[in-house]
Amino acid sequence: MDRFGVKILGCGSAKPTLRHLPSAQVVDFRGYLFLVDCGEGTQRSLLKWQVSQSKIGHIFLSHLHADHCLGLVGLISTLGLGQRQGEIVIHAEPDFERVFGPQFEYFCPELSMEVRFEPHTTAYSTVIFENDKLLVRTIPLRHRVPTTGFIFEEKPRPRHLIVQRAQELGIPVAYFNAIKAGADWEMPGGRVIPNAEITTAPAPPRKYAYISDTIYSEAVLSLISGVDLLYHEATYLDCDRDKAYQRGHSTALQAATIALKAGAKKLVIGHFSSRFHQPESEQMLLDEARSVFPDTVLANEGLDLEL
Amino acid sequence: MDRFGVKILGCGSAKPTLRHLPSAQVVDFRGYLFLVDCGEGTQRSLLKWQVSQSKIGHIFLSHLHADHCLGLVGLISTLGLGQRQGEIVIHAEPDFERVFGPQFEYFCPELSMEVRFEPHTTAYSTVIFENDKLLVRTIPLRHRVPTTGFIFEEKPRPRHLIVQRAQELGIPVAYFNAIKAGADWEMPGGRVIPNAEITTAPAPPRKYAYISDTIYSEAVLSLISGVDLLYHEATYLDCDRDKAYQRGHSTALQAATIALKAGAKKLVIGHFSSRFHQPESEQMLLDEARSVFPDTVLANEGLDLEL
Numbered sequence: 001m002d003r004f005g006v007k008i009l010g011c012g013s014a015k016p017t018l019r020h021l022p023s024a025q026v027v028d029f030r031g032y033l034f035l036v037d038c039g040e041g042t043q044r045s046l047l048k049w050q051v052s053q054s055k056i057g058h059i060f061l062s063h064l065h066a067d068h069c070l071g072l073v074g075l076i077s078t079l080g081l082g083q084r085q086g087e088i089v090i091h092a093e094p095d096f097e098r099v100f101g102p103q104f105e106y107f108c109p110e111l112s113m114e115v116r117f118e119p120h121t122t123a124y125s126t127v128i129f130e131n132d133k134l135l136v137r138t139i140p141l142r143h144r145v146p147t148t149g150f151i152f153e154e155k156p157r158p159r160h161l162i163v164q165r166a167q168e169l170g171i172p173v174a175y176f177n178a179i180k181a182g183a184d185w186e187m188p189g190g191r192v193i194p195n196a197e198i199t200t201a202p203a204p205p206r207k208y209a210y211i212s213d214t215i216y217s218e219a220v221l222s223l224i225s226g227v228d229l230l231y232h233e234a235t236y237l238d239c240d241r242d243k244a245y246q247r248g249h250s251t252a253l254q255a256a257t258i259a260l261k262a263g264a265k266k267l268v269i270g271h272f273s274s275r276f277h278q279p280e281s282e283q284m285l286l287d288e289a290r291s292v293f294p295d296t297v298l299a300n301e302g303l304d305l306e307l
Numbered sequence: 308m309d310r311f312g313v314k315i316l317g318c319g320s321a322k323p324t325l326r327h328l329p330s331a332q333v334v335d336f337r338g339y340l341f342l343v344d345c346g347e348g349t350q351r352s353l354l355k356w357q358v359s360q361s362k363i364g365h366i367f368l369s370h371l372h373a374d375h376c377l378g379l380v381g382l383i384s385t386l387g388l389g390q391r392q393g394e395i396v397i398h399a400e401p402d403f404e405r406v407f408g409p410q411f412e413y414f415c416p417e418l419s420m421e422v423r424f425e426p427h428t429t430a431y432s433t434v435i436f437e438n439d440k441l442l443v444r445t446i447p448l449r450h451r452v453p454t455t456g457f458i459f460e461e462k463p464r465p466r467h468l469i470v471q472r473a474q475e476l477g478i479p480v481a482y483f484n485a486i487k488a489g490a491d492w493e494m495p496g497g498r499v500i501p502n503a504e505i506t507t508a509p510a511p512p513r514k515y516a517y518i519s520d521t522i523y524s525e526a527v528l529s530l531i532s533g534v535d536l537l538y539h540e541a542t543y544l545d546c547d548r549d550k551a552y553q554r555g556h557s558t559a560l561q562a563a564t565i566a567l568k569a570g571a572k573k574l575v576i577g578h579f580s581s582r583f584h585q586p587e588s589e590q591m592l593l594d595e596a597r598s599v600f601p602d603t604v605l606a607n608e609g610l611d612l613e614l
Contacts, residue, residue, distance in 0.1 A: 014384075014385070014388060015385060015388055015389075016350050016351050016354055016381075016385060017354070018351070018354055018355055021351075040347055040348060040350070040351075040377075040378065040381045041347060041348050041351070043323050043347070044323050044325070044328075044347075044348070047323055047324070047325055048325055064413060064414075065414070066380065066381050066384040066385075066414045067381075070347075070377075070380055070381045070414075071347065073373065073377055074323075074347045074373050074374075074377045077321075077373040078321070078322060078323060078373075081321060081322055082322075095413070098409055098413075099409050099410055099413045099414075100409075100410075101409070102405055102406050102407075102408070102409055103406055103407075103410065106371060106402070106405075106406045107371075107372070107373045107377075107406075
């Protein structure tokens with residue numbers, strides 16, 4: 001029930017290769033699924049990796065480049081052919097409506113579920129999803145078109161009640177939630193039992209950040225500080241740093257530097273250029289990133305990462 | 308140089324399976340490639356099967372259902388990232404511009420080649436491509452949205468000159484093409500040598516017809532009479548004939564009946580419903596079609612068919 005994980009569905013870049021699919025991944029937070037980017041072929045990947053499509057409630061698009069969103073209409077069209085009910089919310093920059101509207105009207109005229117579009121600014125960070133356990137904010141990025149990453153922030157979990165101690169003190173069950181939320185307990189007669197005597201600290205809240213596509217930008221650091229897991233694009237090696245900058249991308253060294261400066265616990269790099277279509281050449285990206293941030297892994301289709 | 312072949316890139320239907328990709332195929336006529344339909348994932352299939360993307364000059368879309376055209380924007384976008392030059396012509400029904408225009412504007416702003424849209428009516432058969440050796444006509448079909456199939460008709464090839472006989476008669480080389488085109492030869496003095504004495508008949512012109520998606524419709528017969536190869540959709544088995552009709556599709560038996568009545572030489576069936584996702588269940592479609600038209604084969608990704 002406490003699952004917080006990421007499954008990579010695609011980690012290639014614009015030019016297709018047989019090694020990777022374009023960008024897409026699924027964030028699983030306690031059984032609720034969030035799709036992050038939706039490159040061509042995503043609906044088939046969901047089938048391949050047996051991801052339950054009925055549990056996808058929100059789709060977050062980082063930007064409107066072909067390799068990040070061209071699987072969306074097919075996915076929605078297919079979901080609407082099935083028994084999918086309820087609502088799907090698509091989060092993207094405001095141009096989405098103009099660019100995708102005519103296709104949704106034509107290809108998805110009669111869906112079994114509601115599809116709603118929630119535009120968000122790319123100028124500053126904003127909360128785009130919130131429930132009692134999770135919050136998702138945008139991370140403004142610097143790419144050739146309006147782009148944001150996303151950070152999934154678990155809310156602080158309730159403290160663990162020491163049940164035996166609570167029973168000894170005669171605390172009624174009705175007050176347990178308040179105590180788990182941090183309240184002290186006042187005994188009949190006025191003696192106050194500090195919360196720390198009745199509870200233990202919960203595991204710290206977990207955070208996952210998705211950063212693709214962007215040039216090296218330290219502006220993201222304050223938003224992703226201390227993340228448990230960071231996905232950062234690493235389209236090129238650092239010897240192509242100028243090319244990366246011109247095309248709005250990062251190098252493996254730059255991705256690792258961001259992870260280091262953000263105090264991330266783990267880094268996964270992806271969005272590999274088609275020139276790295278051999279395992280050996282991808283290893284060069286990994287080696288470069290690890291030279292700065294040792295706890296780095298390469299993204300790959302089907303890879304599961306747990307927070 | 309005389310190659311006339313078809314390569315299947317996708318032969319599934321709307322609901323995706325891991326067995327098949329959505330509709331797409333490449334017609335290779337003497338090294339010129341024509342893409343017929345362009346389902347999601349087509350650009351990757353072209354890479355997988357090593358089809359030379361630079362030789363695709365025309366793309367024919369049968370209709371604007373998601374599984375027949377959602378790979379188009381990604382393909383064009385990718386072609387335009389490369390060194391592709393010249394022109395690509397997209398042939399589709401007139402709604403195409405309204406439905407795809409905003410995506411082309413957004414995703415394909417600066418392409419290395421020209422992309423031109425040629426709308427065609429779906430109300431009657433019309434010639435949509437012609438050069439000195441080949442002609443492509445639409446085949447109006449009956450589906451839930453405006454739909455056409457396509458027939459690729461080789462033009463009659465020149466007769467074979469009997470070179471030794473031509474030399475005996477002293478015919479100058481400058482007249483050979485006229486004779487291959489069917490002209491008689493007049494000797495000095497007025498004696499006429501009939502063409503049949505100087506030439507032999509060429510191989511008969513070849514024809515390939517693509518029919519997907521449609522209900523059973525004998526209206527196509529006059530257009531596809533005597534085709535060497537017929538691709539006909541066979542979404543269902545004949546026990547689901549009513550369902551097929553309601554959804555605008557054909558059964559394997561119906562596809563075979565069309566092949567038989569058209570005097571086709573060979574039939575390939577495709578556009579399989581997702582319910583036939585096992586080799587055994589597909590065999591049922593094949594058995595049903597062969598009970599009426601023995602020279603039937605199942606489409607499959609990567610299948611090459613020669614005319």
